Amino acid sequence: MKLSKLWYLLLVTGTLAIHACDSTPEAPRMSWTELDSLYYSAPGYDSLHPEQLAFALQKLAKERLDTYEAAALHPSDSSLSRVDSLYTLTEFYDGLAKVAMAASEYQKAQVQIEKYSNLYRNTVLISWGGANIHPYDRYAAAYEDSLQRQVPLSEAYQAQLELLAEEIPFTERHTLFYYLENSASIIQPHQNWQAQLTQLDTVDSLSGAQLDDLLAAYVTKQVYGSEEEFMVELVNQYRADHYEILDSLRIPVGDGLMLDAQVVIPKGVEGPVPTILEANPYVYDMDVPIFSYWGADRGFASITVFPRGVRLSDGEFAPFEKEAEDLPKAIDWISKQPWSDGQVAMYGGSYLGFSQWAAMKNPHPALKTIVPQVSVGIGIDYPYHNRVPMNYALRWINYVTNANLSDYDDFGNTPYWDSLYMTWYTSGASSRGLDTLDQAPDAIYQRWLDHPDYDSYWQDMVASTPEDFAAIDIPILTTTGFFDDDQMGALHYYGLHQRYGKPEVVDQHHLIIGPYDHGGGQSLQWNGEVGGIEIDQNAFINLITMVYDWCDYVMLDGPKPELLQDRVNHYVMQQGWQHLPSVAAITDSLTLYPEGFGKEEPGALTTTPANGFTMLKEDFAPDSLDKLTFDYLLHKPELLPYFLEEGLVWETAPLTEEVVLAGRPAFQLTFTPNVKDVDLKVYLMEVSPEGEMMKLSECLQRISYVQNREQRQLLEPGEAITVHLKNSFWISRKVKPGARLRVIVTVNSDPEWQKNYGSGKLVADETSADFVPIELIFDLERTQIRLPLAPTLE
Numbered sequence: 001m002k003l004s005k006l007w008y009l010l011l012v013t014g015t016l017a018i019h020a021c022d023s024t025p026e027a028p029r030m031s032w033t034e035l036d037s038l039y040y041s042a043p044g045y046d047s048l049h050p051e052q053l054a055f056a057l058q059k060l061a062k063e064r065l066d067t068y069e070a071a072a073l074h075p076s077d078s079s080l081s082r083v084d085s086l087y088t089l090t091e092f093y094d095g096l097a098k099v100a101m102a103a104s105e106y107q108k109a110q111v112q113i114e115k116y117s118n119l120y121r122n123t124v125l126i127s128w129g130g131a132n133i134h135p136y137d138r139y140a141a142a143y144e145d146s147l148q149r150q151v152p153l154s155e156a157y158q159a160q161l162e163l164l165a166e167e168i169p170f171t172e173r174h175t176l177f178y179y180l181e182n183s184a185s186i187i188q189p190h191q192n193w194q195a196q197l198t199q200l201d202t203v204d205s206l207s208g209a210q211l212d213d214l215l216a217a218y219v220t221k222q223v224y225g226s227e228e229e230f231m232v233e234l235v236n237q238y239r240a241d242h243y244e245i246l247d248s249l250r251i252p253v254g255d256g257l258m259l260d261a262q263v264v265i266p267k268g269v270e271g272p273v274p275t276i277l278e279a280n281p282y283v284y285d286m287d288v289p290i291f292s293y294w295g296a297d298r299g300f301a302s303i304t305v306f307p308r309g310v311r312l313s314d315g316e317f318a319p320f321e322k323e324a325e326d327l328p329k330a331i332d333w334i335s336k337q338p339w340s341d342g343q344v345a346m347y348g349g350s351y352l353g354f355s356q357w358a359a360m361k362n363p364h365p366a367l368k369t370i371v372p373q374v375s376v377g378i379g380i381d382y383p384y385h386n387r388v389p390m391n392y393a394l395r396w397i398n399y400v401t402n403a404n405l406s407d408y409d410d411f412g413n414t415p416y417w418d419s420l421y422m423t424w425y426t427s428g429a430s431s432r433g434l435d436t437l438d439q440a441p442d443a444i445y446q447r448w449l450d451h452p453d454y455d456s457y458w459q460d461m462v463a464s465t466p467e468d469f470a471a472i473d474i475p476i477l478t479t480t481g482f483f484d485d486d487q488m489g490a491l492h493y494y495g496l497h498q499r500y501g502k503p504e505v506v507d508q509h510h511l512i513i514g515p516y517d518h519g520g521g522q523s524l525q526w527n528g529e530v531g532g533i534e535i536d537q538n539a540f541i542n543l544i545t546m547v548y549d550w551c552d553y554v555m556l557d558g559p560k561p562e563l564l565q566d567r568v569n570h571y572v573m574q575q576g577w578q579h580l581p582s583v584a585a586i587t588d589s590l591t592l593y594p595e596g597f598g599k600e601e602p603g604a605l606t607t608t609p610a611n612g613f614t615m616l617k618e619d620f621a622p623d624s625l626d627k628l629t630f631d632y633l634l635h636k637p638e639l640l641p642y643f644l645e646e647g648l649v650w651e652t653a654p655l656t657e658e659v660v661l662a663g664r665p666a667f668q669l670t671f672t673p674n675v676k677d678v679d680l681k682v683y684l685m686e687v688s689p690e691g692e693m694m695k696l697s698e699c700l701q702r703i704s705y706v707q708n709r710e711q712r713q714l715l716e717p718g719e720a721i722t723v724h725l726k727n728s729f730w731i732s733r734k735v736k737p738g739a740r741l742r743v744i745v746t747v748n749s750d751p752e753w754q755k756n757y758g759s760g761k762l763v764a765d766e767t768s769a770d771f772v773p774i775e776l777i778f779d780l781e782r783t784q785i786r787l788p789l790a791p792t793l794e
Contacts, residue, residue, distance in 0.1 A: 034071070035067055035068065035071045035208055036207065036208045036209045036212075037207065037208060038067060038207070038208040039205045039206065039207055039208070040060055040063065040064070040205060040206050040207075040208070040211050041204070041205055041206075042200055042203050042204055042205055042206050043056035043057060043060060043200065044056070044200070045197055045200045045201065057102055057214070057215065057218055058102065058103060058104060060102075060211060060215070061099050061100075061102035061103035061104075061215055062103040062105075064099050064103075064208070064211055064212070064215065065096075065099050065100055065103045065105060065108075067208070068092075068095070068096045068099055071092075072092070072096070089115075089119055090116055090119055090120065090130075093112045093113070093115045093116035093119065094112075094116055094133065095212050095216070096108075096109075096112045097109045097110075097112035097113045097116065097133075097136060098136070098212070098215055098216045098219045098220075099212065099215050100112065101136065101139070101140060101219045101222075102215040102218055102219050104143075106140035106141075106143045106144055107140075107144070109136070109137075109140045110137055110140045110141065113133055113134075113136055113137040113140070114137070116130060116133055117130050117133060117134070117137075130172075131168070131172045131173075131175040131176040131179065132175075132176070132179045134164055134168060134172075134176055135161065135164070135176075135179075135180070135223050135224065136219070136223050138157065138160035138161055138163070138164050139157055139160070139222065139223045141160050142156035142157035142159070142160045143156075145159075145160070154226070154227065157226070157227060158227060158230055158234075161180075161227070161230070161231065161234055162234065164176070165177075165234060165235075165238050170293075170294055170297035170298070171294060171542070171544055171545065173293070173297070174290040174293045174294070175290065177235045177238070177239075178290070179224075180231040180232070180234065180235050181231065181232050181235045181236075183224040183225070183228055183231060184228055192217065193217045193218065193220075193221040193225075195217075196213065196214045196217045196218070199214075200214075239293075241267065242266065242267055242268070242296070242297075243264050243265065243266060243267060243293065243296050244264075244265040244267060244339075245262070245263075245264050245265075245288060246262070246263045246265070247262050247288070248260060248262075248312055249261040249262065249263065251305065251329070251330050251333045251334075252329070252333070253308075253325070253326040253329045253330065254325075254329065256314075257308065257313075257314040257315050258313065258314050259305055259306060259307070259308065259313045259314070259326060259330060260305075260306045260310070260311045260312035260313040261303055261304060261305045261306065261330075262288055262289075262292060262303065262304050263275075263292075263301055263302065263303040263304075263339070264288060264292040264293055264295065264296040264301070264302045264303075265296060265301045265302075265339045266296040266297070266299055266300070266301070269299055271341070272338065272339055272340050272341040272342075273299060273300055273301050273339065273340070273341055274300055274301070274340075274341055274343040274344070274345065274368075274551065274555040274556065275300060275301040275302070275303055275334050275335075275339075275340050275341075275343065275344045275345070276295045276300045276301070276302050276303070276344075276345050276346070276347060276547075276548075276551060277303050277304075277305060277330070277331065277334065277344055277345065277346045277347075278291065278292075278302075278303070278304050278305070278346070278347065278348045278352055279304075279305050279306075279307065279323060279327055279330070279346070279348070279352060279355035279356075279359075280304050280305070280306060280348065280351075280352055281306070281307050281310050281317065281319065281351055281400050281406075282351070282400070282406050283306060283310055283311045283404075283405050283406055284405065284406055284408060285405070286311070289304060291544075292304055294544065294548070295548065298548040298551075298552070299556075300345075300548070300551065301339050301340060303334060305327075305330050307322065307323065307326070308322055308326070309401075309404060310400075310404055310405075311404055311405065312404070313404075317400060317401055317404075318444065319351075319397065319400060319401070319444065320351075320354065320358075320376075320378050320461045320462075321461060323354070323355050323358035323359065323461070323462075324358040324359070324361035324362060324460065324461055324462060325362075327355060327358060327359040328359060328362045328363070328364040331344050331359065331364040331366050331367050332364055332366065334366070335364075335366035342366055343366065343368045343555045344364075344366045344367050344368065345367070345368055345369045345370065345371070345551045345554065345555060346359060346367065346369075346370045346371070347370070347371035347372075347373065347547045347551075348371075348372075348373065348522070349372075349373035349374045349375070349479075349518075349521065349522025349523075350373075350374050350375070350376055350486060350518065350522065351376055352373075353372035353373050353374055353375025353376060353486070353489075353490065353522075354372075354375050354376040354377075354378055354462065354489070356370040356371070356372045356375070357370075357372060357375060357462045357463050357493050358461060358462045358463070360462075360463040360468065360472060361460075361461075361462055361463050361464075361468060363471065363472065363473075363474075367474065368474055368475075368554055368555055369474050369475050369476065369477070369550070369551065369554040369555070370474070370476055370477075371476075371477045371478075371479070371547050371550055371551075372476070372478055372479075372490065372493065373478075373479045373480070373490075373521060373522035373543065373547075374479065374480050374481070374484045374485075374486045374487070374489075374490060374518050374521040374522045375478075375480075375486060375489050375490045375493060376486050376489050377486065377488055377489020377490070377492040377493065378458055378461050378462055378489075379451075379454050379457075379458025379459070379461070380454070380458075380488060380489050380492045380709075381485075381486055381487075381488040381489040381492070382486065382489065383396075383448050384452070384454075385488070385700055386488075386699070386700055386701040386702060386705065386709075386727050387452065387453075387454070387701075387702040387704075387705035387709060387712075388679050388700055388701070388702045388748065388753055388754060388756070389431070389448070389449065389452070389753070389754045389764075390752060390753055390754075391421050391424070391431070391434055391751070391752050391753060391754065392417075392752055393445065393448060394434055394435055394438060394442065394445050395410075395411060395417050396411070397442060397444050397445055398410050398411065398438070398442075399411035401444065418751075420434075420437055420438060421751040421752055422622070422751050423437060424437055424751070425622070425751035425755070426622060428767055428768030428769075428771075429767060429768075430764060430765050430766055430767045431449065431754045431755070431763070431764050432446070432449060432764055432765060449764040450764075452712070452762065452763065452764065453705075453709070453710055453711060453712060454709040454710050455710060463493070463496075464496075466496075466499075466500040467500075469496050469497045469499070469500040469501050470500050470501060470502065472497060472501055472502075472505055473502065473505055474505070474508075474554075475505075475508040475509070475510075475554050476497070476508070476509040476510070477509075477510050477512070477546075477547075477550045477564075478490055478493070478494045478509065478510070478511045478512070479511075479512045479513070479521055479522065479543055479546075480511075480512075480513050480516070480521045481513065481514060481515065481516025481517055481518070481520055481521035481525075482513065482514070482515050482516070482573075482696075482729065482730060482731050482732065482733075483515065483516065483517040483518075483530045483531070483729075484516060484517055484518045484520075484521045485517075485518045486518060487513075487521075487729055487730060488727060488729070490521075491664075491730065494509070494511055495583075497509055498582065498583065506567075507567065509567065510564045510567055510568075510569065511567065511568050511569060511570075512541070512543070512546075512563065512564075512569050512570075513568075513569075513570045513571070513730060513732070514539050514541070514570065514571035514732075515530060515535045515536070515539050515571060515573050516530070516539075517530050517531075520543075521543070522543060523542075523543055523544050524540065524541075524542050524543060524544065525539075525540060531635065531695075532635060533635060533694055535573070536571070536573060536574065536576075538571075538576055538577070539571045539573070541563060546561055546563070549561045563577070565579040566579035566580055566581055567580070567581055567582055568580040568581070568582060568583055568585070570662060570730075570732045571732060572660060572662060572732045572733060572734055572790055573732060573733035573734065574733060574734040574736065575660065575734040575790075578662070578732070578790060578791075578793065580791065583663070585791055586662055586663045586788050586789070586790065586791060587791065588788070588789040588791065589786050589787060589788050589789055590607075590659060590786070590787045590789055591607065591784055591785070591786050591787075592605040592606065592607065592652065592741070592743070592784065592785045592787065593605070593606055593607070593608060593609045593610055593780070593781075593783070593784050593785075594610070594648075594650040594743070594778075594780050594783055594784075594785075595610035595612070595650070595780065596610075596612070596614075596650065597612075597614040597648075598614055598644075598647075598648035598649045598650050598745075599614065599644060599648065599649075600644060601644065602640075602644070602649040602650055602651045602742065603648075603649065603650040603651075604650060604651070604652070604653070605650045605651055605652045605741060605742075605743060605785070606652075609780075609781050609784070610780055610781065611780065611781050612780045612781070613777055613778060613779060613780065614648060614777075614778050614780065615775060615776065615777050615778070616647065616648050616671075616745060616746075616747060616774075616775075616776045616778060617747075617773060617774060617775050617776075618646075618746075618747035618749055618773070618774040619773050619774075620749050620755060620757075620768075620771065622751075623642070623645070623646055623749070635692055635693050635694050635695070636692070636693070637690070637691035637692050637693065639693065640691075640693075643744050643746070646746055646749075647744050647745055647746035647747075648744070648745045648746075648778065649742065649743070649744050650742070650743050651687060651740045651741065651742040651743070652740050652741045652742075653740065654689065654737070654738050654739065654740055655735060655736070655737050655738065655739055655740065655741070656737055657737055658734055658735060658736055658737060659734075659735045659741070659787070659789070660733075660734045660735075660789060660790040661696065661731055661732060661733050661734075661735065661787055661788065661789065661790065662731075662732040662788055662789065662790030662791075663730055663731075663732070663788030664697070664726065664727070664728045664729065664730045664731075664788065665684050665696075665697050665699075665728050665731070665785060665786065665787050665788065666724060666725065666726045666728070666785070666786040666788075667682045667699060667724075667725040667728070667743075667784075667785055667786075668722065668723070668724050668725075668782070668783060668784045668785075668786070669682075669722070669723050669725065669745070669778065669783050670720060670721070670722040670723075670778065670779040670781075670782035670783050671720065671721065671776045671777060671778045671779065671783075672718065672719065672720045672721075672776070672777045672779070673715050673717055673718075673721070673758070673774075673775075673776050674717050674718070674772070674774065674775045674776075675715065675717060675757075675758025675759070675772065675774055676704075676714040676715050676716075676717060676758055676759060676760035677702065677703060677704040677712075677714055677715060677756055677758050677759075677760060677763070678702075678703050678715070678747060678756060678758055678774060678776065679700065679701070679702050679703070679747065679748040679753070679756045680699075680700075680701055680703060680725070680745065680746070680747060680748065681698060681699070681700045681701075681745075681746050681747075681748045682698065682699045682725060682728070682743065682744065682745050682746075683695055683697075683698045683742075683743065683744040683746075684696045684697040684698070684728075684731070684741065684742075684743055684785070684787075685741070685742040685743070685744065686733070686735050686739055686740075686741060686742075687739060687740040687741070687742050688738075688739055689738045689739065693742065696731040696733060697728045697729040697730070697731045698728065698729055699725045699726075699727060699728035699729070700748055700753075701723075701725050701727065702756065702763075703715065703721075703723055706723045706724065706725065714760050720779060722782060732790060741787075743785055745778075747774055747776070757770045757771040757772075758770075758771075758772070758774055759771075
């Protein structure tokens, strides 16, 4: 396992520093691969004499510990990515810790557990990841404590668990509690002790990996199995001591309807407190969600309000349609409760981000701030993305409307949905029939198809007019990511407020945008990578704690979060954070022009216009590009031939100096169509010297809506048209010398999107009978790509 120099030094200097001063001969060389391939004699098991097995396991564990220590000093040299290396390290620390515990080497175990936990926190494999490892650490500490104080191990372990509940960071505490109160059904089955014992009756030897599993199950049985009842009691007592939980609250919203709500109120805080509200349609069970405890841990009353038809709320859930009407009433009710000081904040991501902008349609004076994260731009990027509807919408509708709780089983059945999309795609049927292929016509899905324009149906759901944004008078923190599916929605609301808001209020609207996907833009980027691409460590910020820091700042006169040094805070990949007074501060750009056909081999991208024409065709037959969804950043070099076959490809020569991009690329395309409409997708790629691609930005656009998203304007076959595609994805990245920039233009023909045959009819009603092969003749002299460049700051 090839590790970076940093990780190698970490292992050599930190994992087993004890060897540095050991005068014994150097341990035999042992690679990490060999660690798993060693074999050990299987211990015998006699249920009448379990102590014999315990002794045998301890002996085996000591032998296994020696090999782990040798391997720690000599990592193998097989190649791994940084992310794989992180996984390898956590697995190594975890395995070594449990082997050490089985060997009764508890101090050594604690060293490895600390490294495991720090690796999770400092490399951001996940913000609260690794919470389940903490009881192992406390069990090891309890063993040492029981010897020193001469008390039973059980007593010492219970005391350690009580300390853990108080000391653990709040973002990890309730994940830990989840493990503690469900240990019998979650932790132990993964390392089933009984199954391991049964295995001993059938084998004479165990591989290193099998022995690790046996020892882990043995240790886990001690750690999680010895105090199951106490763990549940501890969790319940902690919650009783620290929170007042009010469930199944009823909030009137008119017409005799009541919304369901849960609130967690911190105990030990004087007087009423500010409230943080999440309006959440996603409900997996009837328990209090973890994020409600987070807010209470930070001193806020944390309330979740469920939309109509969700959980125990009255009525039927019509996604997006009633929030603008209901949320101001819910905020009014919250502000008048005895536990509320009259101040309400809202936060949350995706649909929950939309909900905040819906509340701003008719803002209530008690609402003091919103923190919309990765916000759905209803009618802007979902379920229409630049007026191209996504078939995923039907899957999502089922997810949130099949029952009053979210239907995760249906939503998570990706093979079913992929098959459904492909069946529809190859059938030639209209997109009207997609829901019938699933089960039956769906009224919500059909209603969405009935509104291809950005009309009043969409606009009435959310703050959308100049007057709506001019009326805003509260501070706002917006977060999104370069790789966030809803980036366009987040920037849509942000941009409208910048354009129409009061200057003194706009000055208090901050934007954070970095190398995050949809999840990372509302919490913490998982695994330190996106789509297999490594992300800079300095880019990682905890957007969970940022929410509470912001609410402290706005409602409790706390300090302003340090990152928010200006209104626009963007992370330039491979460079660092940059703070700008506005998006308008990005003024410089690099304009590139295509040269050559862009077929068979990439054409050139140069800084001077070139004459010529080239043709882009599409027949909607299934092709290799139909599965690009599975290659998130399209980074595999072998994809290039597929792009050349299905699209037009141009690229720069290797850069001789760095180019620092910041903002949303714009694509000016001039072409003569043979159809009345077409959906185009344009990619901007970075290409490494080795040929690996990284998707920097893309723009998917129904061309008949380029000029006006509220009214379709059909193309004239045979007449040239120039379109300006500006609603692309923001990217901030330093592209280093030696890399190339690549632009790819395709006709969108993806089973996950509606097919636009170009007949000029309502696209939802088009079938293969309306199809003629699409041919677009591009005028290269009038086609260009404008790349925004990051300003140079002193």
